[in-house]
Amino acid sequence: MPANLLLWSCIAYLLGSVSFAVLISRLRHLPDPRRLGSGNPGASNMLRLGNRSLALATLIGDLGKGLLAVWLARHAELSLAYQGWVGLAAVCGHVLPIFHRLQGGKGVATAAGVMLILAWPAALLAALVWLLAFYWQRMASLASLLASLSLLPWLAWQAPQLLIPVALMVSLILLRHRVNIGRLINGQETRFKP
Template sequence: MFWLVIAYLLGSVSFAVLISRVRHLPDPRKLGSGNPGASNMLRLGNRSLALATLAGDLGKGALAVALARYAELSSLQQGWVGLAAVGGHILPIFHRLQGGKGVATAAGVMLVLCWPAALIAAMLWLTTFYWQRIASLASLLAALSLPPALAWLAPSLLIPVTLMVLLILLRHRLNIGRLLAGVENRFRP
């Protein structure tokens, strides 16, 4: 339970919001897509702040699982810790439960839990984004690749990671609607 709370609190740190405050910029939850994540920071026109947000969100997911590994928790327990970190990002206690979509934090979690699955998801994300220029589509396909990859690579992680994917899908429900309607936002080259 201790590590789940620590992971949730780590996940609750919103790097997009913190970086915006430090740089005296508007709250990213009130601009662009309204999402406090790297894609919205990029959409708002600042590539370096988007990269810093991505690094922070990846890092907190990776750190949560790395701490659990250091504490010698089992692989399955590390999976639950990773889920708690992603849950913290999506519903952060420090930011009135107004969080991001969890994709970058999940990527950090997966880098430590099972890096080959993370690599598969990252390659799918990059290929999809290059082809369609839609971050939400790339994120959804990358997330959906995780359960089949883990069924093959690390079956013990299947339950917590599948729940993590379901959280990400739920958080993307409006994006899914826009994708089905053909009106989802594209990044312009």
């Protein structure tokens, strides 16, 4: 592994390890979101806990750290394939954050930020899939799963050099949604109220 890839992957992991849901909750003297609602420190749980502005701030922060990690790698002149691995490191940081006892989120917003830099048309396609799926079923987990999976055919067609790191990123997101997948199969997944 080239030294510069290792360096930027470590930086990306550390950026990803910053949990905006936890930080925002601490700054606002609110309970830890890992202890309430779904227990997930992400925008959906912040919204579920009833605060739209804090959910939006969490979404922007989590998306921004993925975007920043890959943007830095791009400006360090890493190849597109290496940028994909740096993006995966950022998502790993979000899912297993060293700053928060490895209790992280599901990685969807951070992955969205990564994809906006790596392949913005794929990110827009995934966003469209997310919106349509959420409008259809009112379930953030189902929307996130379908949006993540929608990245793979586009990348296989347009950017095959990204397929392996992004496929691993999608696999990590699927793994983090394993409980949700079980509830979806059993028809017990929670829907957001209109």
